[in-house]
Amino acid sequence: MNNAVTLKGRKEGFQLILHSSASFEKILEEIKELKVQLKNDTQTGHELNFYVKTGNRELTDSEKKQIEDIIVDDHFSISSFQSDVISIEDALKLHQASRPRLEVRTVRSGQILDAQGDLLLIGEVHPGGTVRATGSIFVIGELKGIAHAGFSGNESAIVLANFRHNAQVRIGGNVHVIEKSEGNSEQSDEIKFVCVNDLHIIEVSPLHDLKTIRPEIGKHSGGLF
Amino acid sequence: MGKAIVVTSGKGGVGKTTSTANIGTALALQSKKVCLVDMDIGLRNLDVILGLENRIIYDIIDVVEGRAKLHQAIIKDKRFNDQLFLLPAAQHADKNAINEEQMIELIGELKKDYDYVLIDCPAGIEQGFKNSIAAADDAILVTTPEISAIRDADRIIGLIEQTSIQAPKLIINRIRKSMMQNGDVMDIDEITRHLSVELLGIVFEDDEVVRSSNKGNPVVLDPSHIASQGYRNIARRLLGDTVPLMTLKEEKRSFWKKLFGKKN
Structure with a gap:
């Protein structure tokens, strides 16, 4: 069902993998769905920490902000964004x-x-x-x-x-x-x-x-x- | 409260910077506290002639733009104990990096600490010249016995007359005795009368000026040279002494002197 975003549980926390072949709009959509699902599945008082892997995609600051806006609240937080690529300038x-x-x-x-x-x-x-x-x-x-x-x-x-x-x-x-x-x-x-x-x-x-x-x-x- | 004197000429290459360095040094030798200010921003030379080039850490633009305090930018010439100082120009800026108001403030600050503030004006009559004369109380006009230099000097006098500065005092520089005696160039009286300003002094052409400048020593340090005597006389006149003008006559030894006189 999910082909743009994958959620994996790891030692370090929850890994949110954004597939680089999917469009950003699709990713946002699916993160929203995921969020609602997670909200229902987890008990209150339990904190969840994500780290986002963007694969072969370099997110701009505003794109990162959009994702943070959806996920981050009292119970959910994002520790880092990780990318496999860097810009030519960097x-x-x-x-x-x-x-x-x-x-x-x-x-x-x-x-x-x-x-x-x-x-x-x-x-x-x-x-x-x-x-x-x-x-x-x-x-x-x-x-x-x-x-x-x-x-x-x-x-x-x-x-x-x-x-x-x-x-x-x-x-x-x-x-x-x-x-x-x-x-x-x-x-x-x-x-x-x-x-x-x-x-x-x-x-x-x-x-x-x-x-x-x-x-x-x-x-x-x-x-x- | 000291006095700010601008050294200017209009034309380039007549010896403004050399005169500034030498008059300043001569005044320092007379135990006056002197600060030389190089206004030739972008093409500074005064530091080179004084042999202080590699000591520059901050310059006048650093002071104006607040990167350094005035006392940090001023370089002390170690050859004179606390008598001669230099405020160097910036080399990587242009004349528009500073304006008249900033100059007035800066020179006003310097006049509190020094007996004489000598401002080395750049050639031309653009912003650099305007900045240089903005804060001056007096002006020294340098010219050579060439018609082009005299023409430019005339123009400068006209410009200075429009300001509150007193009529400039004239230095006729790089006089070649033989040419003046032969009437190839205007003589001292003619130049002074033509420009109708007070004559401050004359300096004869002397190879030693270039030789000593190249070593970073103003020629005035060695009193045996003819140009050195000219500059020393100018400094004394600035201090109010009455000093007779140097004679133009080439020493012609008479037949009898040649025969019986002692060798020099």
Whole structure:
């Protein structure tokens, strides 16, 4: 009889399966019938908790609301909606968050390069230019402008570059000015990284300390995996 | 209560920013507390000439839009103990990001704390210029002995006369002695008479200006250079001293001097 909605009892509660081949109107109709039936079958004072499985269908907020409006009352509640699919937009977001964004360009004076997550920049940041990322920033090339890692407040982010020029590094709300006087400009060419230490002070450290100071860098576990 | 002075020219490239940096530095050397305000929003340079570019954290637009307090945006020049300060312009905004009322409020705030507030005006007569002159008490007009710069300076004087600012004081910048002596360009008297404003000072063309600006040091720090002396004199005149104008004459050594005189 029921071909749009199936009710199953599980350990976790009642599972309400909405078949993705059925139309949404049909589903609503059947949920209404089901509700009336359940009301009659269950004794008062007994609470029922549902979780809704939508299969290969992604419900919009208003559709979820419609279902909640029918089911939820004093005795019935919905704990969650579960779907086997996600929108392409969300998928892209997850995809982007799980790997550093690669940019090959020159960031010139007055330009701002914004990135969600980590940023790998191959190119130069000119004086007056800004690169910003919510995660860490890695620069292959010359950093002469501003690099702002952990832009949204993440203080565990780092900035990695060869600090050979006057520049400015910001991590979260901390600011560090890299000052190179003419005397020590050729002092070292090695790559260094800037991070915020336990005392909430920005410090510049040599590359070989990276694994000890920030062991989580490089283990990208953002998103699904 | 300090004084707000706008440094303007109309034409670009005549040395507004260089003059602002050097006059400000010279005033600081005379133990005045000076704040330089870069109004060239979108094409800022004053910070570069002062060698403070990488110290900028907040700028004037951050202050106007409430992202930072005024004192957070002001950068102290460490070379002068608590004498010279810079309020930098924003680089990723344009001149319309701020208006005249906001400028008046901002400069009014600065005048409480500083003896001199020098406003570096952008080239042109658009919003950036209007903002720069809105809050100024006095104006310094920079020109070069080129007819195009003088023409623009004339236009600026006309615009400033329509405001409550006193008649601007003139700086003739980048004078090449030989050209002026040969009559290839208008001479100092002619320019001053033509523009009919008070002459504040003259600055001779000096390669050292570019050389030292490139290193982030205003030329005025080293008194041995001819441009440095010009700017130092201008600062002293601003403070009320009477300083004679520098002489245009190229030192011509007479035959006898060449023969018997000491080498320089």
